[in-house]
Amino acid sequence: MLVNRKLILAHFWLAFAAFGVALALGAWQMFIRSPLGVWLANPELYYRSLTAHGTVMGYVFPTLVAMGFGYAISESALQQRLVGARWAWTGFWMIVVGAVMAMIPVALGRASVLYTFYPPLIGNVFYYIGVVLVVVGSWIWVALMSINLRVWKKANPGAPVPLAMFANVAGSYLWAWTAVGAALELLLQIIPVSVGLKATIDAGLARVFFSWTLHAIVYFWLMPTYIAYYTIVPRAIGGRIYSDTMARISFILFLVVAMPIGMHHTFADPQVGAGFKFIHSAFTALVALPTLLTVFTICASVEIAARLRGGRGLFGWITALPWDNPMLLALAFSFVMLGFGGAGGLINMSYQLDASIHNTQWITGHFHLIFGGAIVIMYFAIAYDLWPHLTGRALADLGMVRTQLWLWFIGMMVTTFPWHWVGILGMPRRMAYFDFGDPAIAPQALSVTFSAIGGFILLTSGILFLVILARGMRSPVTDAGDYQFSLAVHQPATMPIALNSHALWVALMIGLTITNYGYPIMTLALTEGTSVPAVYVGAQ
Amino acid sequence: MSAHELFSFRNPHFKAGVGITVALFILTALVGFIVLPFAQPWIEFSSVWEAICSAAGVPQRAATTAPASTHRLSNVVLTSSTLTRPSQESIGRGATLAQRCAICHGPTGISRADSPNLAGQYAAVIYKQLLDFRSGARTNAVMSPFAVNLTDQEIADISAYYAYLPRLPAYHPTPQLPKPNIVIYGAPIRGIAPCGSCHGSLDNKTGSPWLEGQSEVYLKAQLIAFATGERRNDISQQMRNIARAMTPQEIDAAAAYYASQPPDIVKAVD
Secondary structure (H helix, E strand, C coil), X not given: CCCCHHHHHHHHHHHXXXXXXXXXXXXXXXXXCCCCCCCCCCHHHHHHHHHHHHHHHHHHHHHHHHHHHHHHHHHHHHCCCXXXXXXXXXXXXXXXXXXXXXXXXXXXXXXXXXXCCCCCEECCHHHHHHHHHHHHHHHHHHHHXXXXXXXXXXXXXXXCCCHHHHHHHHHHHHHHHHHHHHHHHHHHHHHHHHCCCCCEECHHHHXXXXXXXXXXXXXHHHHHHHHHHHHCHHHHCCCCECCHHHHHHHHHHHHHHCCCCHHHHHCCCCCCCHHHHHHHHHHHHHCHHHHHHHHHHHHHHHHHHHHHCCCCCCCHHHHHCCXXXXXXXXXXXXXXXXXXXXXXXXXXXXXXXXXXHCCEHHHHHHHHHHXXXXXXXXXXXXXXXXHHHHHCECCCCHHHHHHHHHHHHHHHHHHHHHHHHHHHCCCECCCCCCCCCCCCCHHHHHHHHHHHHHHHHHHHHHHHHHHHHHHHCCCCECCCCCCCCCCECCCCCCCCHHHHCCHHHHHHHHHHHHHHHHHHHHHHHHCCCCCEECEEXXXX | CCHHHHCCCCCHHHHHHHXXXXXXXXXXXXXXXXXXXXXXXXXXXXXXHHHHHHHHCCCCCCXXXXXXXXXXXXXXXXXXXXXXXXXXXXXXXXXXHHHHHHHHHCXXXXXXXXXXXXXXXXXXXXXXXXXXXXXXXXXXXXHHHHHCCCCHHHHHHHHHHHHHCCCCCCCCCCCCCCCCHHHHCCEHHHCECCHHHCEECCEECCCCXXXXXXXXXXXXXXXXXXXXXXXXXXXXXXXXXXXXXXXXXXXXXXXXXXXXCCHHHCCCCC
């Protein structure tokens, strides 16, 4: 039951349009910093582009996908018209206004601070206010998801919450809490300096606040992908979820341990004690657990589909899978990229191993593989799966869809593997150009060239994706029927309250945030003399 | 089941969830705050409490005695809003005080003696250099005696006055040269940022002067002084690190380029 289709489509279209622009910027950046391009006479242009790319890809694009998908889940999983649709539109328009407001100073070169803000670098205040508007707009979505679930619970007392909605609300709570770190940094520290009320800023404290947001935000980006793994893929390939309970436990674990781990981003920072770094490192290791549970459950679910299709043997069933089905293709690609990206992540979270790759291109490779690869390819899959239900028109050309997914997968591998390699060789990230003519780094030129070619393969795939969706708006009208989610092998009839509600897990998430962040933040905030003069972008 | 029953030790999920989380936190805290600090043989702790404080990052009081230095260091703090809104009175007082500077820096702030042109220079730049000359962080046989008796207010006034003057062409203008690589690209592999990323052309950073139309001899002399360590009032050795890594050809190219530029092309963001 999808009633507010226009609302959902608006979210998706804005998300993908912004994604297209940011993708083109990304490909340009890869080109000009490779040996193929001529050095930029004004490196500031590179940082301008990098800021726009990061801000759109980090804040605007995934947030809109999560929101659009969330509204679709709320209506179709709960079989209930969205409560507060007008508020949802308000949130959407706040994001539109926020994104435009943030991008104007970036385009003018007044906010080249990268999406991670980097105080004491301070940009134009409208950039920060724009980002705040995007976040506040998404908080409306968080509230609406909670309210809709409450309304449904009241109408269906004691019934198990559908898995898709349970996970969706878990994702929204994770986002609500993780965004608080960056919000505190912006409202208490950066914006007062940006408007001129203060001329100094505690950059160390700001980095700790940002690490609060920076890692858990990845799990917020990941949520729609994991929801698609569990509730779309098994249905799309004719299988069933191996275990509904295992799925819920995975989402609960994400909610609890995804949050208090961000300090592994500050391993090289002196203002955080080593003990807290160790705790964060240990909890980061734990967050691999829900991913391993998911990989196990989804492989088992896929095996069920294969065996139902007549697959036999220990591994023989793999050949019985519907490999021409885009959902399966996307899942397989996603898992491969998640595997490599996850292995790299285990290196980043280890204090000693991190030292050798900290702030190198390895990191860029890692998060593009996880986010751009494993996560975004499932965003494509979600869009393909939902599109006929949103537009009432079929996506006719599955061959084109498969080509697009292949290109994305190949492009991401070609882009990120050389990045990892040059990172190990020590190439720093966030540089506008490199002197490949120097014998010290000349051997890296070939890898970087490959990487740039990968960027253009990705751009091709991204354009193809937009073409497929646009063509889907004009194909003949069909009735796609009700939008359905996967069923479990054993559909739950009753559910213990702890696995049917979020309160306990949200409480644990907040509790761990206090234990793992409370002391470092408090000390930094109370210690005198830790602020440094702000550096205003473009000011003299 | 109500919320009351959810948050109850009779609920097995509550017991397991809270129990495992607390146990994990205690375990990781024990390892991180006690086991690992003591596992570092190169650090000695007098007590467990000291190890815990060290691992928690409790701020330690820095040594009260500064390391001995044979040279005075610059202690000027600049922000991008330093002296940005001078009063008319300040500029007027500065004009009077600046008469004593005219013999080298020219009556209109344009030098005929290979001293820096000051007309239209950023106030923060002149302010910092005068303070450094006064404190001895920067020394010059001619300049130091002029600076030594100036008050803070006089230094601010002189800075405001020169910043107020229009940017005039240099006294001996040469034909405009094309931008050399060192100015627009720097030398990335040697850690040299482009000159233009701080000194105009591309961007300006607080405390960095614009250089267009300055004397070639002066620019070259300063770069060499930075490279040899003769001049050392740059904060955190910013200019010394750059000048040391520059080749003599790059020093010549940068000095000649900036000397040949008309000052009206200074990227004016102010």
